[in-house]
Amino acid sequence: MVRSDLVKPVEGGPLLTRLLLPRGVALRFYLLTLFEAQCRLAVGGQWENVLPLAGPGSWSDLIAVDGAYDAKSETYMRGTRGGRAAEDLRSRQVQGALRTLEEVGRENLDQALVEVPRGARGQRLYASFRLMKESGRGSHQSPDIYTVPANHWHPSKTVTIPAAFFLNGWVQVLTPSEVATWLALRVLSKWAPDKHQESGVFLYGDARKEKFGLRRDAWEDGCQRLLDFGLIRRPMKDGESAAPLTPNDWLMALAEPEPRERYEPHRYQLTDQGLDQDAVEVCRRELTLRQRVLDRRAEEARRASSTA
Numbered sequence: 613m614v615r616s617d618l619v620k621p622v623e624g625g626p627l628l629t630r631l632l633l634p635r636g637v638a639l640r641f642y643l644l645t646l647f648e649a650q651c652r653l654a655v656g657g658q659w660e661n662v663l664p665l666a667g668p669g670s671w672s673d674l675i676a677v678d679g680a681y682d683a684k685s686e687t688y689m690r691g692t693r694g695g696r697a698a699e700d701l702r703s704r705q706v707q708g709a710l711r712t713l714e715e716v717g718r719e720n721l722d723q724a725l726v727e728v729p730r731g732a733r734g735q736r737l738y739a740s741f742r743l744m745k746e747s748g749r750g751s752h753q754s755p756d757i758y759t760v761p762a763n764h765w766h767p768s769k770t771v772t773i774p775a776a777f778f779l780n781g782w783v784q785v786l787t788p789s790e791v792a793t794w795l796a797l798r799v800l801s802k803w804a805p806d807k808h809q810e811s812g813v814f815l816y817g818d819a820r821k822e823k824f825g826l827r828r829d830a831w832e833d834g835c836q837r838l839l840d841f842g843l844i845r846r847p848m849k850d851g852e853s854a855a856p857l858t859p860n861d862w863l864m865a866l867a868e869p870e871p872r873e874r875y876e877p878h879r880y881q882l883t884d885q886g887l888d889q890d891a892v893e894v895c896r897r898e899l900t901l902r903q904r905v906l907d908r909r910a911e912e913a914r915r916a917s918s919t920a
Contacts, residue, residue, distance in 0.1 A: 728741045797844060
């Protein structure tokens with residue numbers, strides 16, 4: 613679980629949305645550090661670093677990063693530029709994540725999500741970083757070191773994240789904006805549990821931007837991807853079946869997307885059972901289906917041009 617402070621509106625926008633970067637693994641790394649702490653410590657336990665930065669059993673080992681693909685060997689991270697190995701790349705990504713998490717508080721140091729001490733010459737001592745609470749380091753001289761929260765019934769306190777989100781790889785494959793969209797839906801479902809169960813929850817306009825700092829395109833794209841992955845669904849109407857979609861259904865949905873109603877917001881329900889799927893396998897399936905759709909459209913275009 614995370615404290616709701618991570619998604620609350622603050623000066624400069626929610627801390628979460630400052631981590632929605634197209635490159636880097638800052639949000640992924642921060643969520644993994646919280647999960648590691650909650651697996652190791654009891655409620656109220658204060659975080660202290662027990663893992664090295666790199667090497668076997670390190671923070672770098674917990675992060676999946678994009679590596680260069682070598683077409684000749686059909687493998688990743690072989691013969692990369694500069695001779696860097698995959699382990700070195702992961703270590704650099706972790707260091708970059710720590711810089712980003714610290715610089716979240718660049719305008720307001722109270723909001724930094726980690727502290728990285730400096731050496732005698734001013735160099736960052738990444739291996740000695742300290743994890744802050746979801747609201748940042750705070751304004752006191754002693755920083756607000758992360759402590760494990762108790763699950764609270766009120767949505768302004770905590771948001772629950774099922775362990776399967778981490779254990780089945782979803783934290784590794786979802787983009788930052790998809791994670792932010794998913795967390796926003798979790799907050800909404802906790803604010804209005806009955807409405808979520810009956811007809812779904814929605815978010816648009818000023819509430820989306822002011823409360824969660826999400827642009828319309830990020831929200832709509834995030835919801836579509838979460839639908840594709842089976843992590844959310846649109847509420848079923850009376851008489852509709854909850855049976856899972858077949859591959860042919862997926863193809864039809866991709867080829868002929870459902871038209872939108874102009875002013876009616878889409879409502880969604882979380883389907884946490886979708887987290888029990890292997891994230892990599894689901895993504896592989898989606899990529900395969902999308903490629904089949906593109907191939908079919910290309911073939912139809914070729915036939916149309918040949919008969920013109």
